[in-house]
Amino acid sequence: MRTASALTLVAVALSGLASGCRGAGRETLSAEAREIRVPEGDGRPVMTDGMIQPGEWDDATTVTLNPRTSLFLKQYRGHLYLGLDARQMVSPSVDLFFTHDGAQILDLHRSAQLGEMVLRAGAPDSTDPEWVWGRTSGWYSNEGRWTYRTQDSLMRTAGMSWTEAFRIAGFPMDIAEFDILTSKLGASRLLFRIAIETADESPVVFPPGTSRKNPAGWATLLLR
DSSP, rough: OOHHHHHHHHHHHHHHHHHHHHTTTOOEETTTTOOEEEOBBOOOOOOOOOSTTTTTTTTTTTEETTTTTTEEEEEEETTEEEEEEOOOSOOOOOEEESSSSSEEEEEEEESSEEEEEEEEETTGGGGOOOOTTOOOTEEEOOOOOOHHHHHHHHHHOOOOOOOHHHHHBBBOOEEEEEEEEEHOOSSSSSEEEEEEEEESSSSSSEEEEOOOOOTTOOEEEOOO
């Protein structure tokens, strides 16, 4: 009886821990945050289609990067999900930087193409490797898409700027969504940086003031 009661208490405690972890999302952090514990999601899938589906990111931690955009983070069963709210952006180009050792830096790029490269911290730009375009082994994101002929016609015949024409010719997009296997990142404790360039505003960098090949000052992502 005592053994059964003890086992019951342990099971209840473990159940409480599990439910506590699953309910750990919905935290909101500012751009000053330097440590982000990525919550375990509740299993709702993320479709990397660039549209915010009902409930899709409700179980994520939110980092408010600036008044125009926020970053969403969560994980589930070996997948890290990141979403960048792009509803007030025009054609965002996004680079995610990860390092677990401070020496090798993985750069995952998303714009009209997807690509990646591995940088060496502190190395001169002249030594950077070539982009591997189309390589999405272990990760994926929604590309930026538009009707080229429509945009070109608007620019030539209506005298529109690239940005004005893109607002009409671009496919609808609420969010830049990433699905990354955590095994690709090499560790459960990572240094992380994000850089965003758009057609209509100054670049956004998180954490502010950091550089692409110097991990000093980058945020820490905790996956466990």
